[in-house]
Amino acid sequence: xxxxxxxxxxxxxxxxxxxxxxxxxxxxxxxxxxxxxxxxxxxxxxxxxxxxxxxxxxxxxxxxxxxxxxxxxxxxxxxxxxxxxxxxxxxxxxxxxxxxxxxxxxxxxxxxxxxxxxxxxxxxxxxxxxxxxxxxxxxxxxxxxxxxxxxxxxxxxxxxxxxxxxxxxxxxxxxxx
Amino acid sequence: xxxxxxxxxxxxxxxxxxxxxxxxxxxxxxxxxxxxxxxxxxxxxxxxxxxxxxxxxxxxxxxxxxxxxxxxxxxxxxxxxxxxxxxxxxxxxxxxxxxxxxxxxxxxxxxxxxxxxxxxxxxxxxxxxxxxxxxxxxxxxxxxxxxxxxxxxxxxxxxxxxxxxxxxxxxxxxxxx
Numbered sequence: 550x551x552x553x554x555x556x557x558x559x560x561x562x563x564x565x566x567x568x569x570x571x572x573x574x575x576x577x578x579x580x581x582x583x584x585x586x587x588x589x590x591x592x593x594x595x596x597x598x599x600x601x602x603x604x605x606x607x608x609x610x611x612x613x614x615x616x617x618x619x620x621x622x623x624x625x626x627x628x629x630x631x632x633x634x635x636x637x638x639x640x641x642x643x644x645x646x647x648x649x650x651x652x653x654x655x656x657x658x659x660x661x662x663x664x665x666x667x668x669x670x671x672x673x674x675x676x677x678x679x680x681x682x683x684x685x686x687x688x689x690x691x692x693x694x695x696x697x698x699x700x701x702x703x704x705x706x707x708x709x710x711x712x713x714x715x716x717x718x719x720x721x722x723x724x725x726x
Numbered sequence: 727x728x729x730x731x732x733x734x735x736x737x738x739x740x741x742x743x744x745x746x747x748x749x750x751x752x753x754x755x756x757x758x759x760x761x762x763x764x765x766x767x768x769x770x771x772x773x774x775x776x777x778x779x780x781x782x783x784x785x786x787x788x789x790x791x792x793x794x795x796x797x798x799x800x801x802x803x804x805x806x807x808x809x810x811x812x813x814x815x816x817x818x819x820x821x822x823x824x825x826x827x828x829x830x831x832x833x834x835x836x837x838x839x840x841x842x843x844x845x846x847x848x849x850x851x852x853x854x855x856x857x858x859x860x861x862x863x864x865x866x867x868x869x870x871x872x873x874x875x876x877x878x879x880x881x882x883x884x885x886x887x888x889x890x891x892x893x894x895x896x897x898x899x900x901x902x903x
Contacts, residue, residue, distance in 0.1 A: 591768035591824060601823065612810070614819040629818040632811035633789070641806045642791040646778065647768060 551692065554683045555699045556715075557708045559670070562678040566659070566670055568706055569680075574661035574668055582606045584654045585640070586719050590647030600719070601648065603636050610636040652726070654718045665695075666702065673718050675725065680706070728869065731860045732876045733892075734885045736847070739855040743836070743847055745883055746857075751838035751845055759783045761831045762817070763896050767824030777896070778825065780813050787813040829903070831895045842872075843879065850895055852902065857883070 559565045570576075587601045588594050594601065598617035603610065609632065616627035633639050640650070655674040660667070667683040682703060686695050700710045716724070736742045747753075764778045765771050771778065775794035780787065786809065793804035810816050817827070832851040837844070846858040859880060863872050877887045893901070 589768075589823065599822075601819075612816075612819060614822050616822060627822070629815050629822065631815040631819065634809035638806050638808040639789075642778075642789060642808065645776075645791050645793060645804070645806065646766065 551686050551689060552683055553686060553692070553695055553699060554681060555696075555703060555713050556679055556681045557703060557713045559678040559680050562670060562672065565678075565680060565706065569661060569663065569668060569670075572663065572705070574663040574666075577660045577662050580606055580658040580660070582654075582656055582658060584656075584719075585636075585650050586652055586654070587643055587648040588651050590649075595723075601643075603633075603639055603643075605636050610634065610639070612639055652719055652722045654722060656718065666699070671718075676718060676721055679714075679718075680708075728863050728866060729860055730863060730869070730872055730876060731858060732873075732880060732890050733856055733858045734880060734890045736855040736857050739847060739849065742855075742857060742883065746838060746840065746845060746847075749840065749882070751840040751843075754837045754839050757783055757835045757837070759831075759833055759835060761833075761896075762813075762827050763829055763831070764820050764825040765828050767826075778820075780810075780816055780820075782813050787811065787816070789816055829896055829899045831899060833895065843876070848895075853895060853898055856891075856895075857885075 583605045585603045587603075589599075589601070592599075600613070600615040602613045602615075604613060611630050612633050613628065613630040618626055657672045659670045661670070662668070665684050667685075669681040669683075671679045671681060673679060680703075682699050684695050684699060686692055700713075703713065704710065714721075760782045762780045764780075766776075766778070769776075777790070777792040779790045779792075781790060788807050789810050790805065790807040795803055821827075834849045836847045838847070839845070842861050844860040844862075846860075848856045848858060850856060857880075859876050861872050861876060863869055877890075880890065881887065891898075
């Protein structure tokens with residue numbers, strides 16, 4: 550499964566929400582997430598394109614590892630995630646092993662479903678409002694076509710495809726600091 | 727709190743159990759533990775006196791980090807432990823980060839309480855049967871006296887103090903392989 554994801558900045562989040570609901574998007578839930586990203590003592594995750602993260606979401610905590618993108622076409626990565634019961638102790642374990650926190654991405658995410666699209670309206674602390682549109686494809690055969698369908702949809706929302714953002718929130722926060 | 731711990735090999739586990747019960751030990755539970763120890767890509771835990779372990783005990787799984795002994799007198803260490811929900815995924819995360827499993831210590835542990843003593847009768851896979859006697863002291867003032875009380879007790883069990891073992895099960899398994 551390949552996840553195709555397009556992201557763009559949103560000026561007026563309320564208006565954008567009304568627009569996508571008018572287009573038929575169904576609200577499927579709200580998430581509040583605080584993601585603390587770590588870097589490693591023995592290699593630089595910025596160069597290796599890996600991520601190690603403790604996510605706190607409501608009362609739940611997760612440890613997540615994301616490997617480098619496995620090809621140049623998609624954003625597909627190996628991802629391993631396990632529930633942990635204590636983010637502070639997990640932080641202590643990582644620090645003891647020499648890992649160090651680089652930034653925390655805190656966001657409130659509203660999720661919608663619209664046909665094949667999984668849409669998120671994100672309010673990211675220190676960064677502002679964003680829309681993310683995601684679609685899953687089985688293999689790379691109809692990849693181009695699906696990417697095009699997302700771009701067409703985002704243009705319908707009044708966003709130029711040239712204004713879409715390839716950086717992650719983590720990269721944007723690190724760049725800002 | 728300082729944990730004083732003395733360990734010795736046991737030839738006849740059944741007989742030893744009868745002996746400690748006759749001396750007044752109360753059974754307080756049985757544990758089945760499989761501990762997989764990892765080493766690090768950026769430093770050698772054997773040299774640094776650290777440990778990183780995934781413990782599976784019944785239906786529960788833990789990630790534990792133990793720091794080096796903090797002084798030369800006691801076996802006191804910083805220890806951080808969190809419950810995790812999936813040992814296999816945790817293993818995948820550690821492997822992805824460059825950590826590698828060095829050995830698994832699998833044991834069945836019967837616990838007893840006898841006065842200040844916490845006693846375990848361990849049946850360790852590939853190693854055999856052992857008794858561990860542990861006592862906690864508040865500070866190092868009465869340390870020597872408490873160590874002596876354990877040695878006196880172990881002699882009562884028919885074990886010479888020269889036959890006690892300072893190695894951990896992990897070290898014994900690594901030595902054997």
